[in-house]
Amino acid sequence: MKASCCVSVTQDVSMSFKYMREDESQIQERGKGSRFVYWGYEVNTSSDDCIAAINSYSHQALGYGREREVILEAPLYDKDCVLGNILAAHYLISSDFARAKSYVRAAESHLWEATLYEKAVFKAIDYFFSENMDDDVALELHSKLLEKFPKDLLSWKRVEILCFYMGRPDLSLPLFEKIVPENREQDYVYGMLAFPLMELGQLAEAEKAARKGYEINKNDSWAHHCLCHVLQTECRFKEAVEFMEGCSASWDSCSSLRYSHNWWHVAVCYLEGGSPISKVQEIYDHQMCKELEKDDAVASDVYKDALGLLLRLDTRDKLDEFLDRLKILTNCLTDQAMWYQEWLFDITTIWALSKVGYTSQAHVLLEGLKSRTSDMSEKKQHLMQKANVLAEAVYEYGKGNYKEALELLGPDFDAANYKVIGASGLQIAVFNEIWYKLLLLTGQSSIAVEVLEKRVKQRDGAPFLWRLLEKSYGMEGKAEEAASAGDKAKALELSHFNFA
Numbered sequence: 001m002k003a004s005c006c007v008s009v010t011q012d013v014s015m016s017f018k019y020m021r022e023d024e025s026q027i028q029e030r031g032k033g034s035r036f037v038y039w040g041y042e043v044n045t046s047s048d049d050c051i052a053a054i055n056s057y058s059h060q061a062l063g064y065g066r067e068r069e070v071i072l073e074a075p076l077y078d079k080d081c082v083l084g085n086i087l088a089a090h091y092l093i094s095s096d097f098a099r100a101k102s103y104v105r106a107a108e109s110h111l112w113e114a115t116l117y118e119k120a121v122f123k124a125i126d127y128f129f130s131e132n133m134d135d136d137v138a139l140e141l142h143s144k145l146l147e148k149f150p151k152d153l154l155s156w157k158r159v160e161i162l163c164f165y166m167g168r169p170d171l172s173l174p175l176f177e178k179i180v181p182e183n184r185e186q187d188y189v190y191g192m193l194a195f196p197l198m199e200l201g202q203l204a205e206a207e208k209a210a211r212k213g214y215e216i217n218k219n220d221s222w223a224h225h226c227l228c229h230v231l232q233t234e235c236r237f238k239e240a241v242e243f244m245e246g247c248s249a250s251w252d253s254c255s256s257l258r259y260s261h262n263w264w265h266v267a268v269c270y271l272e273g274g275s276p277i278s279k280v281q282e283i284y285d286h287q288m289c290k291e292l293e294k295d296d297a298v299a300s301d302v303y304k305d306a307l308g309l310l311l312r313l314d315t316r317d318k319l320d321e322f323l324d325r326l327k328i329l330t331n332c333l334t335d336q337a338m339w340y341q342e343w344l345f346d347i348t349t350i351w352a353l354s355k356v357g358y359t360s361q362a363h364v365l366l367e368g369l370k371s372r373t374s375d376m377s378e379k380k381q382h383l384m385q386k387a388n389v390l391a392e393a394v395y396e397y398g399k400g401n402y403k404e405a406l407e408l409l410g411p412d413f414d415a416a417n418y419k420v421i422g423a424s425g426l427q428i429a430v431f432n433e434i435w436y437k438l439l440l441l442t443g444q445s446s447i448a449v450e451v452l453e454k455r456v457k458q459r460d461g462a463p464f465l466w467r468l469l470e471k472s473y474g475m476e477g478k479a480e481e482a483a484s485a486g487d488k489a490k491a492l493e494l495s496h497f498n499f500a
Contacts, residue, residue, distance in 0.1 A: 034115075039151040041117040043083050050077040050084050057087060058154045062188040064221055064258035066296055075103065082107045082114040086122045090158075093128060094341070104129055120145040121155065132377045135166045143175060150182040153189065160192050167419030169196035187216060191223035198229050199425055206230050219250040221258045228265045232426060235461025237273030237496045241266055256291050256298040263287040264305040268312060268426070274463040274493030277318055284309060284325065300341055303329060307348035308427060314355070315433035316464060330356045339365055340372065343384075343421035347391045354398030366395050387421045390431065397434055406438040411447065436468050445475035463492040 035043050035051045038058065045051065050073075057071035071091050074084030085107035092100035107122055114122065124141040127133060142159050146152065156179055163172035173196040183189045190213030198206035207230045213223030224247045231240035244266045251259045267283040284306065291302050310326050313319045319326065330352045332338070339346060346369055353362035369391055373384050393408035415431040432455075439448040452469040459465060466489035473482035 037083070039153065041149055041152065042115045043081065043118060044113055044115050045078045045081040045084070047078040047081070050074045050081050053077060054084055054087060057091070062153055062157055062222075063219075064254045066253060066255050068255070075106065079106065080110045080113075082110050082118040082122055085110075086118075086125050087154075090125045090128065101129065117149055117152075120148060121152070124155065124158075132380070134377070134379070135162060138162055139166075139171060146175065146179075150179055153179075153183065153186065153192075156192060157188075160195065163196070164424075165420075165422045167421075169199035172196045173200060185216060188213070188220060188222065190216065191220055191226050194223065194226035194230075198226055198233070199419075203230050203234060218247070219253075221247075221251055221254050221262060224251075225258070225262055225265065228262070228269075229424065229426060232265065232269055232272070233459075235272070235459055235496075237269040237461075240269045241273075241497075244269075256294075256296075256301040260288050260291050260302045260305040264309055265426075267309055270497070271309075271312060271316070272462055272464060273496035274489075275497045277313075277321055280309070280313070281321070284322070299332070300338055300345065303332065303338070304342065304345040304348070307345070307352055308430065311348055311351055311430050312433065314351075315430065315437050326352060327356055330358060334358060334361050336364075340368065343369075343387050344423045344427065347387070347394055347421060350391055351394045351398040354395050359399060362395055362398065366391055383420055386418055390418055390421065394431075394434070397438065402438050402441045406435075406442050406444075409435050409438065433464075440468070440471060440475065443475070445472045448472040449476060449478075461492060461496075463489045463496075466492065 033044055033046045035045050035048065037043055037051060038055045043051065043054070053070050053074040057068060057074070059065065060068045060070060068091060071084070071088050074081060075088055078084060085103045089100045089103035089107065092103065104126060108126070111119060111122060124138070124145045127138050127141050139159065139162055142155055142162070145155055146159070149155070156176070159172055159175060163169055176193045176196060179189060180193060190209045194206045194209035194213065197203075197209060207227065210223050210227035210230060213220050214227065217223070224244060228240045228244050231237075231243065244262060248262070248266075251262055254262075263283055267280050267288070270279040270283070271277075288302060288306055288309070291297050292299060306325075306329055310319065310322055310329070313322055333349050333352060339349070346365060350362045350365050353359070353365065370388050373381055373388055376384065389408055393405045396402075396405035396408065413432070413435045415428040415435075416425065418431065419425070419428055421428070436448060436452065439445070439451070449469070449472045452465060452472055456462070456465045456469060466485050470482050470485035470489060473479075473485055
């Protein structure tokens with residue numbers, strides 16, 4: 001697809017996307033070889049098509065579109081454009097590192113004639129290619145870039161993703177709060193603000209920001225996602241499902257990452273709200289897995305969400321109805337080309353492999369994670385040690401070695417401390433569910449009661465937690481408390497979706 005055609009495509013995807021208009025002074029200042037990207041910063045190129053490709057890519061990246069490869073058109077229109085080359089490099093960094101490096105070299109060879117904006121972007125992205133990259137340094141470089149160029153929303157998005165994989169939303173929030181005054185009424189800003197607010201438990205503020213993002217652009221799939229997070233965390237499952245299903249038509253233009261994950265949220269809402277398992281099955285079969293039939297689907301993105309859903313079904317003893325699906329999925333996951341992309345994906349893959357009896361493959365993946373950790377910097381090794389312990393516990397859990405798994409997790413386990421594996425609060429919560437189940441399977445019901453009494457206060461509307469508490473009370477011989485918890489769970493199961 002030619003870049004000149006992509007502008008009209010992106011306008012169709014989001015009619016509310018606001019291109020930055022140059023004022024008369026900018027036009028007068030423009031000289032030969034000078035153009036401006038849509039948020040107003042100068043780029044040294046004489047190619048309008050190169051700028052069109054960069055602008056289109058920015059929209060696709062911020063909106064999780066399926067056409068992000070349009071950035072590879074930019075160097076074709078202007079092979080010397082520093083910004084076009086370095087953005088192409090970043091796009092390819094995970095999928096084709098060698099090719100990505102060639103774009104870095106192309107950008108670097110013309111850095112001397114780049115604008116100040118291009119030089120700042122180059123410096124921030126080039127650091128991602130460093131051996132033993134330090135996340136804190138990468139964040140500092142981006143912070144300096146954004147102090148000078150605060151309207152660069154694409155760089156803001158890189159900050160959001162960087163902090164997510166650091167497990168540190170607290171680092172991104174102060175930065176994001178600075179962008180709002182500079183970008184009022186712009187697409188994507190409020191969704192980016194909503195996410196760290198939500199992850200840090202500031203749910204009212206997160207909901208307000210997400211709704212503002214939706215108000216500006218009703219097709220903003222990230223704003224949809226953030227609002228669903230808030231509603232789901234607050235156990236407003238029916239409201240979340242109605243909102244998400246109402247927005248779902250716009251997700252067809254989204255990448256596999258966003259499409260399958262947004263549907264994962266809908267499925268988990270149905271599951272947590274106590275709906276019939278057939279509703280979950282319907283979404284798994286006809287939404288999430290249907291994505292794999294598309295020519296441009298990214299299978300690993302779909303598999304990661306599928307695993308996250310199946311693991312939740314396992315913690316609820318509902319996996320038998322999905323066992324055939326787990327076996328089909330696991331056969332795909334024996335392909336080692338799928339491994340070592342993301343920690344969350346790898347850890348849930350270890351569970352799936354060990355669960356269906358592929359223990360040798362699961363062990364190879366587990367040992368591979370440990371080996372890769374040993375190659376990291378000392379700082380990073382220390383940070384990822386928890387991830388290795390979690391992976392080993394999940395391996396033992398999948399094999400049915402519940403005592404060993406519980407010993408690895410320990411008596412004070414809290415999944416919230418493990419976000420460094422690249423998981424949101426809702427994604428990581430499944431490992432708490434494993435821990436609760438392990439406590440009960442190993443007869444430690446007194447600890448389960450103590451923990452679950454605290455958790456139901458935090459999420460009073462979650463039927464599953466009440467069911468676990470009911471079972472824990474029963475194991476402790478507290479019949480009256482067990483009956484009360486059971487009644488609470490049943491009432492919630494009937495109320496969320498009104499299924500008889």
